[in-house]
Amino acid sequence: MLQGVVDLVDIEQLDKAIAEIEADLTTRLTDASGVDAVRTLETGVLGKKGTLGSLISSIKDYPPEQRNQVGRTINEAKVRVKNLFQRRIKELESAATSAEAASAAAFDPTLPGTRGPMGSVHPVTAVQWEIERAFERLGFTVEAGPEMEEEYNNFDALNIPATHPARDMQDTFWLKNGKVLRTHTSPVQYRTMRKFGAPLRAIVPGRCFRYETIDASHENTFHQVEGLLIDRDISIPNLIAMARMLLEEVMKREIELRVRPGFFPFVEPGIEIDMNCQICGGAGCATCGQSGWIEILPAGMVHPNVLRAGGIDPNEFTGFAFGLGLTRLAMMKYGIRDIRVLNSGDLRALVSPARLGGPIIAPRKKCCSQTS
């Protein structure tokens, strides 16, 4: 019977041990702050080597007649403990969901993006770059030349005789060193012909200077893009097609052209290419002088004297040249009405407000104050 007593004591001890395990677990579960911690705890209790799990392997140490009871006791404990775990996991999971919900409500994807301040290029530069890209795609070289130019390059090489009125002091800025501030980008025609010979495809964006009284539509400092194409079989219709491409490339829409005769000593025949006014659409406004047309592209077939001066045989090669009023085109594109702002260094007139501060909320319409 002693055996039996001992056995009874053993079972009591088992109950006590289980009670202790459960009490300890309750405390630990309360402390467990996350589902992961609970799972770790679960392994520690119910796992094979866990505090409760290891009791199952001890069943065989009990006498055979007690094993049933011991097994039942342990299993009942297991069920209770499992419930404890499940309850706590549920508790934790529901807490997590509500925390997530709260943080999801605070997350506002409609807040504006944060960015550093932005820079900008001058409106004329922006248009100039577009034109350069357009012509580079067609295999043109982009050339430049000095702004302080030799009198010969600016005039004589371009078939402008010594007696031409353009050479007068009232049209040209002369330097005391005898040079001029180039009155057009055309001297680079001469330089480029000398540099590359024919065949040749070049554009020359650049600043030009004319002695002129400044007002809202006249500047003494402005930009042109010179274009020059010399090859064996070049015609006036080629020139007109190219002009259309160029203008549409910049304006990003179909435009209408009007071609009329024009006179420039360095081309023959000379033409003027007008574009339908982009401000009024051709109906007539102050910008186009009510005519509906904007004079934008003086052009022509390169004068044989100019080819000769450039070292090119006019019997073998001919070509066309044009001088695009880049400044005027930029004004058209950006709706700038007063040419003087371009050289003013006044950022209010040169930079889109979108680049000069935080995100603009109102007004909603395009922020191009000068076009209105």
Add this chain to the structure above:
Amino acid sequence: MLISLNWIRDYVDLPDDLDPSDLAERFTRTTAEVEEVHPIRVAARGLIVARVVSLADLPDARGLRLVSLDVGGGKTVEAVTAAPALHEGCSVVYAPPGSSVAAYGEIGTATVAGRTSTGMILPGDAMGIAMAASEAIFVSDAMEPGEQLCPEDFEDWVIEVDNKSMTHRPDLWGHYGIAREIAAIVGRPLKPYPVANLEELVSDGLGQVEIAIADANACPRYSALLFEGVPTEPAPLWMQLRLGHVGMRPITGLVDLTNYIMADLGQPMHAFDAEKVSRIEVDWAQDGERFTTLDGAERVLTREELMIKSAGHSVALAGVMGGLETEVSEGTTTLLLESANFSPVTIRKAAIRLGLRTDASARFEKSLDPAHTVLAIERFVELARPMYPDMRITSRLSDGFPKPLEPITVKLDPKHIARTIGRDVPTEEMERLLHPLGFEVVEAGEGVDVSVPSFRATGDVSIEDDVIEEIARYIGYNVIPPTMPRVSIRRFEPNALHELEQRTLEYFTTAHPFHEIQGYLWYDANWLSQMGIDPGPCVELANPAAEGLHLMRRSLVPGLLASVAKNRFHFPVLDIIELGSVFERGDPEDWEFRHVGLISARRGKRVEQELYADLKGAIEGWAWERFSRTVAFVPAPPTPDRPWEHPQRTAEITIDGQAVGRMSVIDLSLRRVIDEHLTSWGIAWAELHSSGLERLDRPAEPIDGIWEYPRIEMDFSVIVPSAMRYQQVAESLTAFDHPLLKRVRYVGCYEGDAIERDRRSLTFRTTVGDDARTLVDEDANAFRRAFEEYLQTCGYEMRR
């Protein structure tokens, strides 16, 4: 130039239903740009001639007079008028009660200044003669009072052609030349120019005016004719109206007649009092000679001015204006009519030098056809005979023509025409297009010969391409379908400077928030002197745009500073860039360089260090981006004539030891003179010399490759006195050597409460590793000890 459509109709039978605006558009597309088309609408009804019987001032109404008018049929009426220059016996255009004009509507009887005014003397502007605003228009005494005026003469259309679009076309400076183009445009014939046959009118016994021309280049032709009897009557009303419509004020019969021929043929004429001018010498003025022109101004001449002289005495400034002394005046009984041809350059120079551009000089500047001198005289006679039957021709046509025009024949190659125009042009088509313009086309072997009419042969048309232009514009530039060119592919050397500039601008405006501006090429000397800036030796303009704008800029910084001063009202943070040319005096040649100017300005005190570091960082990034190179900033003494270089804080920017620019902050004293408000700003600037930099290559950037064994990063901070330069510390680190050391970088600096005052903590990050094995803790510890030891031997305090 203003063109009267009535006038054109004298020479071309225009369709009755012609739309003047449509004609103007076709003219623009074919010949020269029309700026405006507008009708002259007088809507005259019932206008008559009235003769002034008497005049009385109205003492109580200044400027008004009471006029008694004979209106025919024995009737006299009284009218109040503001018209000046009325005199007894003169005949005027009168609107009686019951008549009407557009400007006033129905005319009636009114009370003006307390007097009953019956009808009105019609002022010029009501007749479309803006030049004669309130003036009466006088009509010939030959017209009877009460005679009805033809309402059609008052109506017209005026086409304004842009003068600049026809400077190369002397033939277009008169209605007949314009009519030739219009005839060709509408496809109707041009009528012959109506002239008198002088041969028939001049008897053989008459003498000639002696004409001596000293310089045939300056005066290729001088034609003259003498008359007896000077017209005292006004020109016919239709002529006055036409002159008025094309912007010329009717003056006297004689002046109107010569003006009419100038507007008709483009040939200016001048009439001398033949008593005072009996022979003609065309010769240069004396230096310092004084001469009083018709306008009453005394002018001091030079040997550059061509004069008309008579017996050694100057009587006219050739091609510009006649002399006061020999003007046709009341006592004049005989006339010498001049019709001459002068060198365009001579006339233009004189007109510019004397500041006297007249209708005549403007035309001579275009290089007129010498054939027109005689034609104009013949036209004068044709017009004057019915107007002034009392005028008698008293000489034979006198014609000094020392330099006849060489006839021009141009050979055309059909292949060249086809390649230029974009299609073949058969000879018949050429003939059809060119003939109406006065060109003659003759087949000659493979090509054709085209003879150029004299009115196009004074520089306008001389080569094949000039004639191609005539063909092309009459085929129509808007008619030939545009086609893209067929071209040969070739390689062009890259334009490295242009590329560099573009990439530089792109970098500073995208990787950094710089805004591009463009400024003038010249300094504003007034602004500079206000700033106390002496710009040093500058390239100078001979004719600056305004006083004080004669110095060509040597630096972009003054312009950038001006922009900061202008923008500081509106923006608290300014980052501005300009790319542009600067100029330096040189021997033997002056120089032009391309520069990049950068300026950063912030409102706030003690922002300078940060501002400077930001700008410096931007430049370091640029140098790496463009050239895969590091830049150095070497402290440099300021340049004396560049006060924007700070006395202590100026650096020369170098790449591989080569100076590529300068950088500094703006000293307080200069900020204060620019603008008192800028004293609480920080301003840093840099100027890079792009010219020459395009030759720097851009080597491939070194790349580490993937390391096989892990590397460790360890940070070290040292505390140094604030006065110690970073450069010194950084250089001392370069001497440290350790087998595991791969790299040392600068991380940042700290000044603040955690460390002593006047001290600064600099943090460096080391990367260590071994390419053959994984490092263990002992390796890292050993490195840490070694590096700390080294730092301590350098005298730096470690920050833990």
